[in-house]
Amino acid sequence: MTRLRSPMPIVFVAAWAVYLVAGLYLSVHQQFFVGDSLSRVAAAQSVLFSRDPHAAAIGFVFTPLTALIQLPLTALTPYWPAVTADAVSAAVMSSAFMAGSVVQLAGVARDRRVWGWLAAVVTVLYAVDPMILFYGANGMSEAPFLFFLTWAVRRLIRWVDTDDVHDLVCAAVALGLAYLTRYDSVAAIAAAALLVGSVTWWRGPHTRRLARALLDVTLTASPGTVAFVVWAVTSWLITGDAFAQFTSEYGNAAIISQSGGSGSSTPGVALGFSVVEMLLLAPLLPVLMATIVAQRWRRGRVIPVLPPLAVCGAVLAFQVLSYARGSTFGFLRFYIVVIPLTAVIAMLAVPGHGHLPARRIGRLGAQPRPMRAPRRHHQVATAVLSVVVLAAAIPVTVWGMRSPKYAPQEFALAAVLRPEPSSTDPQHLDELRVDRSFSTERRLAEYLDGLDLSDGTVLTDTVFGFAVVARSTRPRQFVLPSDRDFTEVLNDPVRFGVRYLLTVPPTGRGASDAINLRYPTMYATGAELAVRVLDVPNVGADLPNWRVYRMR
Template identity: 30%
Template sequence: MSLLADWAARERSARPQLSRATDADRPPVREGLAVGAATFVGSLLLAFHLVFQLHFVASDAITRVANAFYVLFSREPHLGAIGFIWNPLPSLLELPLTLLHSVWPPLVTDGFASNLVSAAFAGLGALYMDRILARLGLRRPWRLLITALYVVNPLILFYGANGMTDGMMVASFLAAWEGAIAYLQTRRLGSLAAAALWLAAAFLIRYEAVPFAFLLATGMLLGLYWDRRPAPEIEGVITILLTPIVYVGAWWIYMNWLIMKNPLYFVRSSYGNAAQIGTGSYHYAGLAGVAHHPLAALLYAIRFTLLFWPIIPGIAGVAFLLRRKRQAAAPLLLLGSIAVGSFQVLMLYLGQSAGWDRFFITYVPSGFLLISFLIAQLQTKRRALVAALGAIVLLAGDAGTFFALQTPVLGHGDQGLISALAHNQPVSTGLGQYRRIARYFDQRPRLVVLLDTFTLWDVVLSARDPRQFVITSDLSFQSLLHYPAGRVSMFLVPQPKGGASLDAINRAYPKLWSGGVSWARLVLQFPGPEHVRLYRITANAP
């Protein structure tokens, strides 16, 4: 064979799979869509029940809606109002829904836009779970059963319905996982590109995407290496897999620098995670002794595997299996499973984590994937028996989640709530006080009130005219805060304790709330736990 032909032949061998549109090697598209749609509807019904019957609104969810709301409805509409602390994708997705708030106000006032988005992600998560199970080789009845068990897991179910970003994160991880596994199986670039783009999307939802992407890429590297892929291909695949998330990360840093004048604003902001932890408001006994103690931090993260205990036998089983047979998808599952837990170990060690149960939500999908992988791999004569056993384990896992959530340590953050929901009792989220404040301003539409939306966002959402308020994201906010005379009629300020001490007014004028600023005269204190006070700005203000 001539050199040239030889060359062309080798060229061919390194090419990825290209297929015609009619290729049979496809995931079960219709089945996935049906599963996803059913999950979406179910989650939405639950959300409806939570929000409108039990009056439960997750404050971290509604604040994302508020951020989206400010973009279009504040005094100075601009995209930057979406905020630069929390990842922007949830708010971006909720943005179009806020346009409908005049048609149906609860989309904004009860933050239902966030529930809609999280329910959609719950559907996506179920769809991708079903697809992964198909890729792992589970037959339809089993994968439908396991997907159903996944969907009804209390953590997954709750976070799919409550509008929080944790469920969205899980769905985007599952989608990235599916793309990566599909690439290893079929070598189709579309799958690889999808995995890469989902990782980038995950970053725009939660920062936990960074360790997940890193470990997923490591798993991919190992999988390709075990498949005896040539080094340049491995390098290329990893580059493709990580380019979008790195680009998006760089873009986010750049945006922080461009608009907030600090590239790491999202880490170091006076409202950020670190600052909130710093107020001590999230401190509780379970976290004591964890910070700066690596072993304790590790044990803390391990203890939370009890949220979904099958992850432990899952990890052990897959690791054991790997000793006998190097299965390319295994490292993807194993490393992906421990990503968020490891990240939490680091954050706990640094004293930067509130140690909530939801930070460990990824243990649930991980456990499902690992156990399903084991089911698919154990090719004994009694496959049905193995699958049934696996399903029983997963069912027991779901039950474990349900009970763990109601214990004080493992249910940290949700315990009281879950117990209340389990007994179908209404929950108070303390939003009532803000609505009463909003009514006050509705009756005085000529007042221009400056407030920090960090704590008082619901006043803006509930008010008839949101343009009555000068809010944190307004471009003139800092100027008006420091030079309010003649430009702002009132300051609305919460009592500086706990998280509320981060309120911009409290940081600029620490003594204002207690009456220690001469040019601000107390008008009234609104009833409610935050002891919100309204001060009039007098003529001798700066």
């Protein structure tokens, strides 16, 4: 009966519906796609419907969970082509996970029995934040990443008060799954283990203090460590690269090198850029954090604030360091964790009422613990400050998402939401080019589908070709790098029945294209093997002009 009375299913369904409708509007109606989302759709499609379907076709550059979740929906592609052609599976995945993050945030308030109006307002402001709304809709990995982080933070907040091993295990599992979603979860796992060990050591009895701390650290870090080792070993056994994201020609390091660098010149400039990115998402967070930490420090209840600071702060520190070292791009989405951090801190603004839920309070459980509660008008003032902090972030974030410099992947939304066909403003023209990204590849896929080709007759790499493959309703016509005989076919395409090759210029990221590596003059002349039959100028931003060659 308690579960039936819980508002959480309603919160989930409402948030999921909003994000899913937004996702279908962007993908199906507006044909607006983000590259990483399409690549995961293509990976899931390759596992089930390529000419060589097998589990390893999911690829090892990205961690696998985001694409794996899409497999059940991808299986419906023969009956509903839009699942992959319009990336519907990605929209369903991200919308469900982002709705789950909203539920976890609301769960923090429900666990602590905070004022109902504060819980409702903070939850709604988090859910409608423009970055949360966009990344709940566009099929990217941010949605599952935020879900697992908020789940882990919620359970760690409960654990520091209850010492309930169930909460600790749930937090550990969430962090392990987070690693299978994004590599930067390594920082969150390390920070959580350090926090748990320190808290156990600090509040435990002098006898067996070290043993208890080591046991809790092991519980916290084990799922993430297992995920790290298993994924690295699997990648090494199949591809020869344990960490393809960093060493593969398709990995992040190679992309940055081929694209001319990350954009950061010096560590000082990079640090300033990262600070601006975070302030665009949560401009008043430092004020709220200082206020709440100071209040809780005076009352001797600062420990419950540490889980969100440790877990989310570690991820942000990882991103700042990575950008300063030039090993990642300056994308606004890489700092999105600051939004749930702000919302959780807001939920901790006022003292909770009643006991935290626990299956079994541990020996070191801190509830119930007497504390000096602030006066009611102080509580109300702090709660209002929390709401103001979250509300003020929304217009600032909207403004920041319009900046090509600070939001290179988001600023084109303006062309989708407020089209101006006759405008000649340079920024609007840039927005249109980003908005049209992958439209050329999708038209190319429709052209190839219209040729009614046999299986294995089109050779392409997925450096850029993933968008062509994802759009195609005949994925078996392509020979892809994930096919186990790809190298053999590439070396002797005539013998294996290849009729067409999709080529891109051998510059920038195109330098790593397998066809260019094997036949350096293919794009320019056909390498005396093929005849050029089609030139396809690209209308998208930072995407190559295609040439289609037919084998002689």
